[in-house]
Amino acid sequence: MLDIQWLRNDLDEVTRRLATRGYSLDAEGFSRLEAERKAIQIRTQNLQAERNSSSRAIGIAKSKGEDVAPILARVADLGDELKAAETALEAVQGHLETLLAGIPNLPHPSVPVGDSEADNVEVARWGESPVMAFAPRDHVDVGEPFGLDFETASRIAGARFSLLRGPMARLHRALAQFMLDLHVSRHGYTEVYVPYLVNPAAMFGTGQLPKFEDDLFQVPRAGMERMFLIPTAEVPVTNMVREQIVARETLPLRFVAHTPCFRSEAGAYGRDTRGMIRQHQFDKVELVQMVEPEQGEDALEELTGHAEAVLQALELPYRKMLLCTRDMGFSAAKTYDLEVWLPAQGTYREISSCSHFGAFQARRMQARYRHAQGRNDLLHTLNGSGLAIGRTLVALLENFQQADGSVVLPDALRPWMGGLDRLA
RNA sequence: GGAAGCGUGGCAGAGUGGUUGAAUGCACCGGUCUUGAAAACCGGCGUGGGGAAACCCAUCGUGAGUUCGAAUCUCACCGCUUCCGCCA
Numbered sequence: 001m002l003d004i005q006w007l008r009n010d011l012d013e014v015t016r017r018l019a020t021r022g023y024s025l026d027a028e029g030f031s032r033l034e035a036e037r038k039a040i041q042i043r044t045q046n047l048q049a050e051r052n053s054s055s056r057a058i059g060i061a062k063s064k065g066e067d068v069a070p071i072l073a074r075v076a077d078l079g080d081e082l083k084a085a086e087t088a089l090e091a092v093q094g095h096l097e098t099l100l101a102g103i104p105n106l107p108h109p110s111v112p113v114g115d116s117e118a119d120n121v122e123v124a125r126w127g128e129s130p131v132m133a134f135a136p137r138d139h140v141d142v143g144e145p146f147g148l149d150f151e152t153a154s155r156i157a158g159a160r161f162s163l164l165r166g167p168m169a170r171l172h173r174a175l176a177q178f179m180l181d182l183h184v185s186r187h188g189y190t191e192v193y194v195p196y197l198v199n200p201a202a203m204f205g206t207g208q209l210p211k212f213e214d215d216l217f218q219v220p221r222a223g224m225e226r227m228f229l230i231p232t233a234e235v236p237v238t239n240m241v242r243e244q245i246v247a248r249e250t251l252p253l254r255f256v257a258h259t260p261c262f263r264s265e266a267g268a269y270g271r272d273t274r275g276m277i278r279q280h281q282f283d284k285v286e287l288v289q290m291v292e293p294e295q296g297e298d299a300l301e302e303l304t305g306h307a308e309a310v311l312q313a314l315e316l317p318y319r320k321m322l323l324c325t326r327d328m329g330f331s332a333a334k335t336y337d338l339e340v341w342l343p344a345q346g347t348y349r350e351i352s353s354c355s356h357f358g359a360f361q362a363r364r365m366q367a368r369y370r371h372a373q374g375r376n377d378l379l380h381t382l383n384g385s386g387l388a389i390g391r392t393l394v395a396l397l398e399n400f401q402q403a404d405g406s407v408v409l410p411d412a413l414r415p416w417m418g419g420l421d422r423l424a
Numbered sequence: 425g426g427a428a429g430c431g432u433g434g435c436a437g438a439g440u441g442g443u444u445g446a447a448u449g450c451a452c453c454g455g456u457c458u459u460g461a462a463a464a465c466c467g468g469c470g471u472g473g474g475g476a477a478a479c480c481c482a483u484c485g486u487g488a489g490u491u492c493g494a495a496u497c498u499c500a501c502c503g504c505u506u507c508c509g510c511c512a
Contacts, residue, residue, distance in 0.1 A: 041474065045481040055493035059442030075492050245434065370434060
């Protein structure tokens with residue numbers, strides 16, 4: 001959520017910057033609503049002041065044993081008028097809040113302005129795509145003999161689910177634990193285990209609600225508040241600091257979590273229907289940081305580096321993309337995507353997305369820190385995949401497949417695979 | 425599932441209808457003192473909103489209600505604690 005003061009004080013500039021990411025703010029509508037709010041608020045507060053002073057006068061008069069009837073008569077019909085004013089104020093404030101909650105974050109000045117994926121800027125490239133003396137097969141074919149099973153999954157759950165058995169299940173588990181251990185032991189993150197179902201307030205905090213409800217799986221509960229399956233660990237982990245005031249000395253906070261992620265993928269019907277690229281359920285190791293505002297920029301570079309370290313350790317070729325204004329997510333001020341090379345597709349595909357949110361999420365969550373002068377300021381939040389497990393599995397199968405159908409395992413992973421050096 | 429209790433500022437903790445945004449302590453900020461620090465003493469100190477300012481409004485888990493007036497009374501919800509039952 002943007003600071004409403006920015007809109008009040010510098011509406012043109014905010015409108016211009018939002019336009020670069022394809023959001024057209026109804027500046028005139030906002031101004032009109034603001035003017036209305038102000039008028040109603042002044043009126044309401046005057047009535048409240050009148051009521052307060054009268055009530056105080058009654059208290060004083062009573063304590064002196066004087067007759068309060070004249071004052072009572074004076075405030076007799078204040079009540080209805082006040083009630084009407086308060087109702088009107090609530091309504092206009094509600095409108096403003098709804099408007100504000102639907103406005104995306106302002107892009108950071110270093111973000112390239114662009115219309116689509118095609119305008120993202122490649123900032124780095126690492127590794128060589130493997131040379132194969134044969135036509136690379138995709139992960140569905142490579143993985144099938146080792147227990148990658150979509151047919152059974154679809155019978156149990158439907159399309160966009162997968163079932164792993166034997167070596168595939170083992171490899172999947174090894175990847176998660178390898179990543180978790182790397183981030184904990186080498187990058188200074190604290191491992192956390194978090195709820196996979198969260199309440200609407202948490203979803204609002206990180207920006208999934210109210211705008212992207214259709215992307216979520218929802219769990220209704222009779223007579224109780226509905227819950228949502230997390231689409232990413234970002235939601236529960238970032239919300240760890242909601243409505244908290246953390247001590248400055250504890251910053252930066254760095255958390256890593258391995259969780260399943262659930263996405264309805266509404267509106268993606270025809271895309272990536274084959275294989276485990278786009279699933280309703282997938283596992284991910286997520287990095288989250290809460291930092292002081294001044295540290296946000298550096299923290300994004302650092303966090304992205306932590307995700308890159310996984311790809312490098314696994315010897316997977318990738319490139320690092322700086323997303324343009326229109327390709328960024330709703331809450332992000334700046335985002336790097338890491339894209340891994342997939343030989344069968346002959347392209348790079350997203351395997352990690354690392355973003356800096358500024359105070360956007362913290363404002364929605366009321367997450368603050370207490371600094372030296374004793375003041376409370378909003379935290380800045382960041383997160384990134386480190387990495388998506390399913391897509392990492394895909395990348396390994398495709399990049400390390402051999403002519404004989406076996407798959408060589410990268411050295412770094414072998415301790416988590418009981419020393420195994422290849423699937424055969 | 426049954427029973428009881430509790431939710432107040434950064435923290436601890438008073439306050440049970442009236443000039444209470446809220447005692448007190450700790451923490452924090454400024455000052456005096458000191459070679460420096462500590463201690464002691466003096467002053468300040470929640471958050472959000474409106475206003476040029478004086479000042480005003482809101483806020484004691486959330487929401488509704490009673491009242492001229494609610495931190496305080498009523499109801500619902502949320503959360504936490506304790507005991508009993510059940511359970512991986």
